[in-house]
Amino acid sequence: MVDIDSIESYNYDLPPHRIAEYPLADRAASKLLVYKNNEIIDSSFKNIGDYLPDNALLVFNNTRVVQARFLFQTATGATIEIFSLEPVEGEGGPAESMSAVGKVRWKCFVGNAKRWKQDVLVRTVQLGSGATLSLYAKQLEQRDDYYIIELSWNSDTITLSEIFSLLGDLPLPPYMKRKTEESDKVRYQTVYAKHEGSVAAPTAGLHFTEKILDQLSARGIQQEEVTLHVGAGTFKPVKTASIVDHQMHAEYISVSRSFLARLIEQPERIVIPVGTTSMRTLESIYWLGCKLFHNPSVFGAGIPELTQWDAYRIAPVSVKDSIQALLAYTDSNKKEQFSAKTSLLIKPGYTFAMCKAIITNFHQPKSTLLCLVSSFVGIENMNRIYVFALENDYRFLSYGDSSLLFKTEPLSNRAINIS
Template sequence: MKAKLSQFNYNLPKKLIAKYPSKERDESRLMVVNRKTGKIEHKLFKDLLDYFEEDDCFIFNNTKVFPARMYGRKEKTGAKIEVFLLRELNKEAKLWDVLVDPARKIRVGNKLYFNDEDGNEKLVAEVVDNTTSRGRTIRFYFEDDDEEFRKILYSLGNTPLPKYINRPAEEIDAERYQTVFAKEVGAVAAPTAGLHFSERLMKQINIKGIHTPEVTLHVGLGTFRDIDVEDLSKHKMDAEYFYVPEKASTLVNKAKKDRKKVCAIGTTSMRAIESAVSADSYLKQAEGWTNLFIYPPYDFHIANCMVTNLHLPKTSLMIMISAFGGYDLIMEAYEEAVKEEYRFFSYGDAMLIL
């Protein structure tokens, strides 16, 4: 069967889109989907460990979200503009790939001014290139050292909540739109399956003897980009930086050889490990850029279970979990999630696919 985009649609009432996180990270709901039996269970996220034993593996994505959404003013007119930092192109030259809104007003040569809350000018940038209809390359003018520049840049930024949350970032988001194990700065969106893990749950994982190898995949906006082709084989993913250290591959491969559960925590962890598969189908140390798009049918090599959130219709994320869980079972699970009024998307509830 050739996978088509229209197969991955479902009806979601807007009221089920979570605008805020659950009160406690590990007290969101957890739908458990068993691929062998087709059974669907309804639990709380803190019940996750009931399904795992000593020497199993949770593969975490340790990427850290930076405050990528900035608001500035255009020279002369003073028009307010949004600048969304995507990635740094050149550290020394302070060149960044960004998205701008409204794009039609931002042209090459325009200067952009960024002030603090008191109205003091903190940074100035110049638009040096057009990359896409909304994409620009900008250069920040800043003479002092890089550490000071970064400190100011991040102080001016806001937590980059996805647009569908449909509210401005608040104080709570700085903490909750970040995993407790985040280390490597570089993501413009959180690896949301990881948001459910609390400090308390991480301690329980450790006590139970479950291994927690970490990989890095810096989540970009391309993960959420609309797919505009019906034939999924024609869709091209934006490349994202990933790193699988030797320590992670050693732990994962031992668990795999011992026939233990190897659980990818989120679609980003899954993409990272599937981008680092050796010739004999084990995990290898790797670093680079991946544009891997996983859609059915797909032969997964490393993980035999995964934790994931409930995703937007017709997105690469939903398509991947359908490849992993089986199309019919995942569509049934989503129908059940809507019926049971689970909370959806980044701040929503979770699913464990066994």
Template sequence: MKVSDFDFDLPEDRIALRPVTPREAARLLRVDGVVREDWRVGDLPSLLKAGDLLVINNTRVLPTQLKGTRVREGQTVAFEATLIKSLDGQRWQAFLKPGRRIREGDTLRFDDLSARVLSKDEDGVYVLRFEQAASEVLNGLHRLGGMPLPPYIRSKRPEDEQDKSDYQTVFARDEGSVAAPTAGLHFTPELLQALRDKGVLFEEVTLHVGAGTFLPVKVEDTKDHRMHAEFGVVSADSAARINAARVAGGRIIAIGTTALRLIESACDADGRIHPFSGDTDIFITPGVPVRSADMLWTNFHLPKSTLFMLVCAFAGTEAMKAAYAHAINSGYRFFSYGDASLLTNKSR
């Protein structure tokens, strides 16, 4: 398939720079084949039934946005770094801006942290080795780092203190992501309680969101795109409870594309979830059946992105193109801080 098949025009003013307050007030587009309905996030309990199970990603975002200086031959240059994956605690993959001012072998300083540039790959991903121990690097991130907001927000405004709470879900437990599983940002303690009162079940899994979230698709054909691997865990107990909910007649609702990609990686051809621990680079495009979930709760995604391809695979390409056209014409807000959609799996 051509990547251009997943393009669409999105006005700049549809990109959300802040979440709505309260979060339950965000808009919600329900898509079930050709049927589209406009709701609010706070209406979710009325769209679900007792026994339905929400699979949520409990990853926690690390503050990996750093301001630094490059030191070379007595001259210094200011730059920004976004750490995107820990390789062993001391070595990290990173994006550097402006990267053209940085070379292999350079020493980089981030206040009392320092690192040497080991390499740079064809995607513009650097590998840095910090001089401090892994525990010191982690402590330094919490002291010095800012939230790694997506480029489409950072290009329009700087990260600030409000983002430290706005860009973290209420489910956040297991630290390790460099981007939020943004579908979960809509949930509040009040909404969770309303869902529990309805008899809706919850199950936590962990997928640490990595570099693939930031990288554009640069190829012309989807078969040539390489997904970056991300580490995830589905425990044996979680797998058993998800399977039991489906056997009992409940629908499995993935909260976000990260949760969906993980449980699909742990799923067999019969739709049964198995324990999983390791990296996944699963790439879900139209024509790839999704067996793990009956519904998907997700935000509105970038044109020509792997995530828009995923929702097309899940709910049908023509249905999603029509849904996105409706969302744009109706003033829905897009991307990380934007509105939500609830999609039905066309394969089930």
């Protein structure tokens, strides 16, 4: 019997040559694997509309990747890489931080940290006006798997967003093992990217083109957007033998009041998230609504938060009751957006409330994303799907091919043991 808690249950052999180093010239030329009713279909992404139900509601993550990787030179000539992950707690979310001027404190990975001996690193760039912009990096604190870095600059008019654009590099995933190229600044963004704040792209959406979106709209397939700013967690490998012992990072999510209202007004719609980030956003808002339903004052004055195991402990309510609780909370705070933080870990034993299918890429072995897919279709079916993809020349990971997976009811389910 498969041990659903063992990380080895989400392992497979991924040959390096199957990892897509570059995107295809045409976004929609990607292969598409469709899994429905226990059958696997080999198709092309340009045909995705053929496999979507007429009453589908596609949900896209409209986050935008920032150029969050900085290279500094020490006085001795060593190169220090600072990869900005997310703002420290208490300083707002990524969206708020983008408009900051003068100084911010961020959680960062630091490459070649042992060579960082001086107090402050500095990097400069000449602006079109002739002025010199200087960026300073100061190491404040080292934590278990990241550093707290203070970034400051000599301007009270230039925002952090502009600092990223002027001095940063786009952070491609480390498994690509190549430098960022100019074309990546376009191809590593979705065509609908809007809100800056992610350090990795919601890659399931990279296959969509404006033409495909228009074709789907013409068919009556509705489209909505949510925001999840991909943070440090996407780069955190599972190092524990049991998935239960893995600690998720919190990520910022935001959904509009109008979207929440649509979920109630059109309950017949089949909700299909584009990507695991959209799925985690949708499932998180359901459980946050359940928390509010049971205790309308549960969030107090702070930002609402769903912890890693809340969904396995909270008593479920109907989707309608959950969303109505969110609407009441949003209206009482006079907001047009519901914003929160989520650390939700989806693993077998999880009960899906919102999503009936998912559009997603092919994920790394022993990852929380592969665990999520296994929860949705079942571990045995996940293995079948990945074997088929490997045997039929599918390209894997961020710049790889796509799949459309319809939910499979698990043959068996057991409660997870959370100590």
